[in-house]
Amino acid sequence: MHTLIASPHQIDWVKAPPSTPQAGEALLQPLAVGICGSDLHVFEGQHPFVSYPVYPGHEVAARVVAVGPGVDPSWQGALVALEPSLTCGRCEPCRSGRYNICENLKVMGFQAPGAMAEHFVSPVQNLHRLPEGFDIELGAMIEPLAVAVHAAALTQVQGRRVAVLGAGTIGLLVAQVARAYGAASVEVVDLLEPRRRVAESLGLQAKTPDSAKYDVIFECVGSEKALEAAIQGIRKGGMIIVVGVYGQPVTLNAGLIQDWEIGLKGSLMYTFHDYQEATRLFASGQVQGRALITHRFALPQVQQAFRAALERGKALKVMLLAS
Structure with missing residues (x-):
């Protein structure tokens, strides 16, 4: 059985043919997704960047239940x-170690x-x-903490005044990483009071948008309004890291980017080091994750789980667990 998104707004738990690991692969049982x-x-x-049908699931802890030929x-x-990155290993980004932008x-x-x-199959090289x-x-x-680690590593946060726009899972993880890396201050900006309360429960400062200025802003929403707020809120010479995923083109205030010498940089996914660092941050307690989990469902309950996750004012991380 697996989850299938056959088309927009159509998700089901359906039968699937048995999975068999090939050379260099492992068969895994997901424990939490x-x-x-x-x-x-x-x-x-x-x-x-998708076409349907889609078989989702990329944030996962799993147990290896079988290995293919040639696997240790x-x-x-x-x-x-x-x-979950599947890369070619041949292009210039891959050869330079930046396989996240393969x-x-x-x-x-x-x-x-x-x-x-x-059950699902993965190349062994993709397992940590x-x-x-x-x-x-x-x-x-x-996986989402590795996204945050990668974003934070793209600019200097130590000793800087940092804002994170968006108190979703990624935003709250980015804010905690920035704090762990020595930011002078970290403020989480979100319109939704329940999400601000979660930020405060993590010991973070949280507020609604205002006219404050920052040295570094992480845009973790993925909307034109949020990106414009980041441009308006950055100090001259500051850096904006775009972490949010955009579903459509946006219009930028390019005049301010030029006149204020604003740095604008995208952040995509992660590399091996980011996963290792994410594991260390959780293990050391420098970043908290369990406070972000608002809902738990059994793995086959994908329809209920997605409905809960769509209530963005109430849900942060929705977790599917093996029965």
């Missing part, structure tokens, strides 16, 4: 987090079958071993 904003974009027909047998039974990038759960299933006993829900959240 998170639903993220990109999954909702797919469900709503707003993701710019020590992987059998391992507890792992999935890095020219032929596919991502499990979007352009390739994902992990929202009873977790310590036995590692919290499986945090294991599933290593």
Whole structure:
């Protein structure tokens, strides 16, 4: 059985043929799978880089239940987090170590079958071993935390005044990473009071939009209004990191970008180091993840889980768990 998004607004738990790992692959049983904003974009027909049908699931902690030919047998039974990037290894970004922007990038759960299933297959090179006993829900959240780690590493946050626009899962993780990396101050900006309360429960400052200025702004919403707010809120010479996913083109105030010498940089996914660092941050307690989980469902309850996740005023991280 696996989850199928056949077309926008149509999601089902359907029968699937048995999965068999090939050379270099492993067969995995997912233990915890998170639903993220990109999954909702797919469900709503707003993701710019997919075609249907889509087999979702990319935030996952899993157990290896079988390995294919040539795979080290020590992987059998391992507890792992999935890095869902499928890359070519040949293009210039791949050869330079920036495989997160591979020219032929596919991502499990979007352009390739994902992990929202009873079992799924992955290349072994995409698996990160977790310590036995590692919290499986945090294991599933290593993927979004790696997104936050990668974004924070794109600019200097130590000693800087930082704002994070958007108190969703990614925004709250970015804010915690910026704090762990020594930002002078971190303020989370969101219109929704419940999300601001979660930020405050994590020891973060949270507020509605105002006229404050910052050295670094992480835009974690993915909307034209949020990007314009970032441009208006950055100090001259500051840096804006675009982390939010945009479903359609936007208009920028390019005059201010030029006149204020604003840096504007995109952040996509992660690399191996970001996964290792995310695991360290969770294990050390410098970043908290469980407070972000608002809903839990059994894995086959994908329809109920997606309905809950769409209530953005109430839901943050919705987690699907193996029965």
